[in-house]
């Protein structure tokens with residue numbers, strides 16, 4: 001029986017790798033412009049890290065953590081074992097604290113790219129292993145509302161840099177930790193008499209994480225929520241002022257957004273600014289990326305520094321790479337994978353195989369992308385077909401005459417033009433011709 005990859009995971013085959021490289025290269029270039037350095041953290045961490053940071057009552061922790069249950073998981077610091085990382089923020093904060101990055105840096109700007117794991121029910125755009133490109137700005141210098149604006153602008157710029165259009169940015173502010181608490185109390189009080197006819201899931205959210213009701217997909221719940229007048233009533237004066245400055249920063253940068261008082265996030269660590277970018281063409285799983293501020297998380301995970309009076313602030317985002325590729329495909333903007341080879345060497349007769357092998361080696365030593373047919377004396381025609389499949393720009397033919405005269409026959413596969421070249425000068429001549437293409 002053939003074994004397939006687990007449901008909700010996918011292989012990235014060579015024919016699609018150019019699409020991934022394009023996202024990664026664009027992101028690396030842009031991150032550099034904004035002063036971000038790459039950080040790589042393990043793909044698994046202590047389960048406790050995620051429970052403490054994302055929130056015990058969140059879906060990601062409650063239902064979706066992929067835990068590693070094996071004897072070898074012994075040694076995790078809180079004996080809860082290990083879990084595959086469902087996101088990148090908590091691991092980055094863990095590393096920030098562990099290596100005391102704040103001692104040297106007033107502001108650490110970090111980015112990452114890599115696989116994340118959530119035990120979700122797979123569907124289009126929702127996988128169990130997916131990839132994120134994310135950024136986190138952490139430090140005593142990360143408390144400025146203009147940084148929120150800069151990070152949101154960077155997220156938008158990345159999507160545009162990938163070639164995407166027609167996505168929508170929504171922003172909101174949850175206010176300080178205190179504002180959030182008051183908001184949750186107000187919401188519970190407002191919804192108290194109205195939840196009886198809601199579904200079980202909504203009732204349980206009311207108890208566990210009342211904010212989730214605000215962006216619930218349950219139509220009955222939506223109806224109830226739409227009767228609430230939320231606006232920015234939950235924000236204290238300071239919270240309101242902060243949000244105003246974020247919006248001003250976005251206006252200054254020409255970033256188009258919509259303020260949505262119903263936008264909350266599925267992870268507990270957010271305070272103040274939150275945002276989400278969606279592309280409607282994706283259907284149910286339309287969020288391309290999301291992020292926000294999480295000022296309390298550094299201290300919550302044991303960081304912060306008494307030597308400095310300023311609180312350590314933090315703000316970041318993550319984009320889902322698979323969803324970006326789906327959106328690019330829907331907009332007809334996927335990069336086509338191109339096979340590429342400088343030169344393919346064809347053996348005129350099976351007995352010239354060893355000479356062919358040697359010449360391919362010489363060409364590679366000279367820095368050219370070279371290859372040959374390993375078909376044990378396959379016909380001339382088959383070898384040419386293989387050269388075409390590999391996208392060879394030139395074919396070198398090693399025949400009796402050429403071997404006798406220490407020359408090679410070079411065929412330009414685009415023009416069909418053929419020349420005879422001194423074998424010793426083959427690398428030099430091919431390099432020259434390749435440069436002219």
Ligand code: HAM
Pocket residue numbers: 086087088089118120125126127128129130131132134135136266287288289290291292293294315316317318319320321322323
């Ligand atoms: P998140 O909203 O959970 O936030 O995920 C960010 C993005 O990852 C989503 O908008 C989506 O594009 C992608 N994504 C999430 N789950 C899946 C899945 N099962 N399959 C495919 N794509 C998925 C975070 O992860 C936060 N750490 C973002 C952040 C960084 N906040 C502050 N800093």
